[in-house]
Amino acid sequence: MKYILSCVKILVFITVLVHSNLLFAQEKIIAIVNGEKIHFFEVKTFLNKVIPIGKFHVQSLNKKEFWDEAIESAVNARTIVLYLKKNKPKLYEKVDNKAKEIVDVIKKRFKSNEDYIKALNENGISENILIDTYRDLNVKEIIKEEIFKEKISDDILKNYYDNNLGMFSTGSFYIVKNCLIEADARELNPxxxxxxxxxxxxxxxxxxxxxKNIWSKCDKGKYPEEDRVYKFSKNYPVDKIFSLKVGDVGGPYKNIYGYLIVKVIDEKPSEVVPYKEIKSEIERLMKQRRFKDYYKEILKRAKDEATIKIFDNNNSR
Structure with missing residues (x-):
């Protein structure tokens, strides 16, 4: 599902370029890694990932900074892809297969193969460039998936828990009674x-x-009638709530759901979350750390073996 959603983004990008008549020559090369070219199209696609959502047209945005980051991301990805191709062919095959699956999905979204080829040609790219782009876009995620498939024994997880109890402390928390008056600003006028x-x-x-009868006027569903509020809780104005005392009523606090009112029922001291309740989160944290360490290591190895040349927009860098 993730790669289908991703391919929709690239399809939109292709379509926008076609209808805007923004034609970029296939010869517009941004970088070369071990003799393989990274084209403008790919870096432009990586740019979609590094610029914060909804910030493309912000005037104050440092576009050069994000463009340089997109170049670096594309170069790093291609360097790792070529390293895998040489040193870890089975892992490279998974990256290659995923890229080709995505391109096949993109093809099917055009009315005909002729329309698909026309869109590629009008944007100055080939199918090979599209496949290269998707290999590079997905290599990091493929590596992560492989790391997350590995099993971590219960003994290792329990040992991590015992040695890092402070990480799993809740901190002091409040028990609150909630009353929400639903009000969606997207649906209601001022x-x-x-x-x-x-x-x-x-x-x-x-x-x-x-x-006591007024609680029946509260809307149900968005918030439980009673809840624990921690300093890291979402959908609560925790700073304001933690300034209250037991018995105090706070609000109404405006949020995405409407107006929230809380009454503090009790204050509880910090406690450690039981191992069984946090076990899956510990496993996720450990795998995430393993992935970051492995990715950093493999990128260093790949760069040590690679010959990289980067150009700027004028091919002069």
Missing amino acids: KQMEEKKKEAEKIASLIKAGD
Whole structure:
């Protein structure tokens, strides 16, 4: 599913270029790794990954910084792909197969093979460049998948837990009773939002006055009736809640769901999460660390063996 979503992005990119008549020659080379060319198209695609979502048109954005990062990402990826091809052919085969699967999905989204070829030609790229791009885009994820397939014994996980108990401490936390007045700003106009706010303020004042029946006016589903709030909890204004005392009522606090009111029922001291509850998270953390270490090591090895030449937009770098 992940690579299908990714291929939709590349398809959109191809389509946008075609309809904008932004034609880039196949000869526009950004870098060469071990004699293999990295084209403008690939770096432009990596740029989509390194620029924060929704920031493409921000005037204050340091575009050169992100462009250089995209070049570095593409070069690093190609260097690793070529290293795998030479030294770890089975792993390279998985990278190659995934890239070709993605390109096949892209092909099927065109009405005909002729339309697909036309789109490639009008953007100055070949199918081989598209496959190269997807090998490079996916090599890191393939390596990660292989690392995450490895099993870690229960003894190793338990030993990690025992030696890092501080990592699994919850810190002090509150037990709160929740009351949400739902208000989605995407669906309601400003006047309606203001009405919801006033409703929430009225309910908050009645809760403070001790009206037990008013809780029936709260919307259900987004928040549990009672919940634990930790300093790392999401969907809660934790700084504001932790400034309250037991018995205090806080809010209404505006968030994506509407207006939240909380009443602090109790304050609990820090406790360590039991091993059984955190075991899967420990395994994920250990595998993530193994992946980062392995990727860093393999990138160093690949670079040590590689011949890399990088150009700027004018092929003068």
